[in-house]
Amino acid sequence: MKNEQVIDPEVDAGRRALLKLAGSAPAIGLIAAPRTSGAVVPEMPPSPPTTPWLEELPQVVALALSRGELTPAPRGVPNxxxxxxxxxxxxxxxxxxxxxxxxxxxxxxxxxxxxxxxxxxxxxxxxxxxxxxxxxxxxxxxxxxxxxxxxxxxxxxxxxxxxxxxxxxxxxxxxxxxxxxxxxxxxxxxxxxxxxxxxxxxxxxxxxxxxxxxxxxxxxxxxxxxxxxxxxxxxxxxxxxxxxxxxxxxxxxxxxxxxxxxxxxDELDSGDEQDPNPAALKLPSHPYDYPLLFQDKRFDLSGTHYFDAMDPEGTFGDKITVNGKIEPVLRVARRRYRLRLLNAGPTRFYEFYLVTASDAVQSFSHIANDGNLLPAPLTRDRVRIAPAERADLVVNFANYPRGTVLYLVNRLRQESTRGPKDVRKPGTRVLKIVVDRDPPSPDLSRVPPALRPLPVLDPEDIAAAPIRRWEFARKGGLWTVNDGLVNVKSARATVRRGTAEIWELVNPSGGWSHPIHVHFEEGRILSKTVRGVPATVPLHEQGRKDVFVLGPYTTLRVFLRFRDFVGKYVMHCHNLPHEDHAMMVRWDIKD
Amino acid sequence: MKTRRDLLVGIAGVALAGYALSARRSLRAPALAQGLPNTLVQTHDGRSVRFYDDLIRGKIAVINMMYTRCENTCPLGTRNLLRLQQLLGERVGRDVFMYSITLKPDEDDQHVLMKYAERHRVQHGWTFLTAGVEAIRDLRYHLGFVDPDPLLDDDSNTHTAVLRIGNDAYRRWTMAPVMAEPDQILATVNHVDRTIIYTG
Structure with a gap:
């Protein structure tokens, strides 16, 4: 076998034969990427093309049903x-x-x-x-x-x-x-x-x-x-x-x-928009509380999902599935919806916009980051989510006449698993939303001006908290935390139950981004620096979070408490190929 | 009898062969990733064998890349892998096969590798491999010893810190650091070995 720099006509013929056999009509273009040496490296073709908006998401998501009993009955010790x-x-x-x-x-x-x-x-x-x-x-x-x-x-x-x-x-x-x-x-x-x-x-x-x-x-x-x-x-x-x-x-x-x-x-976010309890927020509730799970996936020429376990960089998805479907349609009623957006990875970052058919950007209420209600809703027209981050939005589709078509588009460009590149219009439409009916009953949901208060950070607690530094880097073809690689049998840090610490999360490089997930308790970002220069923590990241996105040359200081339970936990990069290879640490809580 | 799916995958393999051979990029051909090269390679004990058919097919393999003149990570890595070999005991050469592929075939011919193996008292079931420069690079790309940055990719020291561990029968592949604790590497091997219940 030889190291070919040119496209072999026979290979190309074989590819055409495959396409014919697979019944894929459009040809898949070969991308020729220039190299510094001037040579041309042929790359893998993208996933086969898809015609958008052929399948619909269910208007009501399926909810798990609890059972009357489990046999044998659960118990404290393993059975x-x-x-x-x-x-x-x-x-x-x-x-x-x-x-x-x-x-x-x-x-x-x-x-x-x-x-x-x-x-x-x-x-x-x-x-x-x-x-x-x-x-x-x-x-x-x-x-x-x-x-x-x-x-x-x-x-x-x-x-x-x-x-x-x-x-x-x-x-x-x-x-x-x-x-x-x-x-x-x-x-x-x-x-x-x-x-x-x-x-x-x-x-x-x-x-x-x-x-x-x-x-x-x-x-x-x-x-x-x-x-x-x-x-x-x-x-x-x-x-x-x-x-x-x-x-x-x-x-x-x-x-x-x-x-x-x-x-x-809970009592506040009760999941019932008609809740008679005056304390309840009455946010849009099921079936108008609608979760959307995004994943990036790549498909081979036969249209079969693949993930290359041999590639230390993972496999970068060029198709985005929404609740398991590529380019689906969601039909909505003219009323408020709570859309819960989750970036379920493995590696792509998104910056989502809600746009009309002519790409006019629409605003919405951003009510929760990483699943945690903010103190007050924010009116925004975009939301960026790294792998594992969540964003809860409330969109009032009553603002649109029946028949209006909207799109959720991702404008964040990305070319490899290492991190996002830049924001560019018009972006990729990943979900079509059709406002197709009036609601069967009046919309009693709302977005109140105050949501959930934040615990007050006591300056004395912050001053008393020890600072622990974690540096996320690359060494020897692997992804490291403080120069080390994961060992699930050995804790790299032990904290005492009931205490608090400041974890300084550091990305010393410019080559990649790391969405760092700390298991167990939500943290609060105290400060952010980029290249040593203080940077503003955006409002929506000033609440409680469990994913802390380290962009290039970024350092975040995060206040964390370790309450109520003991045992082994992990912190890791939620860019999943980084996590697997082996950017994760075990840390323990002890009495 | 071949199913349509097998046929498609087979053709995809042929069709894509031209793409990934020279690609340093992360966008590697799936069919190729699952079908490792069957290159002719030389073992340190003087045999000429087919890489996939003779060394990988149906086996559990632990693979690293090294070169004998490497003074930094390689000697430490070799020592660590010797400890792994001891932990694996009788499984080495029977259920689990260890391979060290030279990154510098120009320097490391069969005799050099044999001396290196002898000097480190490498036991049965751990084989050092060499081949032509192109064949070695091809193997390296297919096994995922690759960096998207061409400068780093050209530096042999980039590729000496990682073990490729897998069970070909199930097309299940993962990685471990060469310098991880040997019992940790053993747990990774045990994870892909279906006959082992307690991984570690």
Missing amino acids: GESGECGRDKHQRWDEFFEQPELPPGKADLYELRAKEVADWVFHPAYPPQRVWGYEGNTTQGYQLNPTIIARYGQPIICRLFNDLPQDHVGFGTPEISMHLHNLHAPSESDGFPGDYFSASKAGPTLSAPGQFSDYFYPNVYAGLDQYGGIGDPREALGTLWYHDHTLDFTASNASRGLAGFYLLH
């Missing part, structure tokens, strides 16, 4: 005899449930099964193909990745079975560890990367393999010990998501489809 993997025992179990075995009615019970589905259609131009997902019973029958609706003060036990094909061939690995990003969760239910399991495999931090694992989601606010009750309501989380976090394989497994929403409500 190895019944096939549960060897997790650590649930923390604070006795405090919540008083008995070793869960008494009836004390928690909402869910069952999810990670499985393969053979005939998912990303787009009609592409063949039906296998994907992975978490299947659960829903309001619309059994579906992949159902939206779970949870409520503060009501614990959930989620029993996760691993039904993935153990003889799976191709990218991804059939072991799982499910992270609920970014619940205030005890470590054994946090989806720690080393806790991956299957019936025939135990990750390095599990004591036994198993068919299933019970995840205990207490649904308490941070500050349980400090404030009593169910914690500090100012620490409420709203838009969370569950996804696979298996060590070394998070990019490929999550890209296969293991990701879904978990929406958390």
Whole structure:
């Protein structure tokens, strides 16, 4: 085999033969990229073309249904005899449930099964193909990745079975560890990367393999010990998501489809726009509370999703799926909607605009960053989200006559997995929104001028907090944190429960961006510098966050508390190829 | 019998062969990534073998790149991999195959590699490999020892810190740092080895 610099006519003929066979009419152009040497390097062709707006998203998303019981009943210690993997025992179990075995009615019970589905259609131009997902019973029958609706003060036990094909061939690995990003969760239910399991495999931090694992989601606010009750309501989380976090394989497994929403409500954000409680915000609620999950994916010439596990840079997606569909249509009523945008990765950054058919930019209310309600809504006309970031928007479609067509467009250009480039009009339309009907009943939802107050940062607490520096860099072909690579069996930092620290997150390079995710508690950005020069933290990033985007030469100081639970947690780059190779640290909370 | 899907993938492999061979970029051909080159390579013990058919097909492999005159990372890496070889014990050469591919085939012919292996007391199941310059670069790109920055890509020291670890039977590939704790590398090997229940 030789190192060819020119296009072989036979190869090109073979490519045409393939296209003919695959029934793809349009030719795929070959991109010739100039090199510094003057030679021309042929690159991979893009994903096959797709005709937009052929498929519709459901007008009502499927909600997970809880079950009357789980058999055997969940318990604090792992149930190895019944096939549960060897997790650590649930923390604070006795405090919540008083008995070793869960008494009836004390928690909402869910069952999810990670499985393969053979005939998912990303787009009609592409063949039906296998994907992975978490299947659960829903309001619309059994579906992949159902939206779970949870409520503060009501614990959930989620029993996760691993039904993935153990003889799976191709990218991804059939072991799982499910992270609920970014619940205030005890470590054994946090989806720690080393806790991956299957019936025939135990990750390095599990004591036994198993068919299933019970995840205990207490649904308490941070500050349980400090404030009593169910914690500090100012620490409420709203838009969370569950996804696979298996060590070394998070990019490929999550890209296969293991990701879904978990929406958390309380008295304020009650999930009921007709709530008679005067304290309730009455934001648009289901079915007008609509989650949108964006992923970048790449497809080969046959239209089959692929991810190159051999490439240390990962695989950069040139097709953007919205809830698993390429260029879908969402029909909406003339009223307010809460759109919950999630960048589920693996690597693309987005800057979304809502535009009319003639590309006129529309404004909306930005009410939550990383799923956390802001103190007050912001009127904005764009929102940028890095991998794992979320943005909750309220759009009032009553402002548009029936028949209006709008588009959600991404104007952030990006050419590799290393980070975004620049913003350029008109951008790529990823979702078509058709305002096609009047609502069946008057819209009683609203966006009140005040949302959720922030916990007050006490200057004394900040002054007393030790500063811990974390530098995110590249060395020897891998991605490092403080010159080190992940080791799930060894903590790189240990903090005491109930304390607070300032973490200084540093990107010393100009070549790439790192969206850094700290598990466990939300943090507050105290300061930002770029090339050593102080920079303004944008208003929407002044709330509580769990993803801290380190652009080129950027340093962020983040105030973090470590309350209520102990155990092992991680911090990592949520650009998933960076995470897998191996920009992640284990850190522990101890008494 | 071949299915239509197999046929498509097969043709895609042929069709794309021209694209990725010279591409330093991250946009690598999927079919190629799953079909490693079957280049003729020389082993340190004097055999001529086909890279994919004889060394990778159906096997669990641990692969690094090095060169014998490398004074920085390579000797430390070799020492670390010796510790891994000890931890793997009887599995090496039976279930798990270790390969070190030279980055400088001009310097490292079979005899040089043999001396290097002997000097480091490398045991059975760990094979040092050399081939022509083009063939080595081709292998390097396919195995993902690559940097999108041409300057870094041309620097051999860029490629000596990483292990490519995989199980070809399941097309499951991952990476680990050469200098990770040997038991950590072992856990990665155990992860892709379906016969191992307790990874670490």
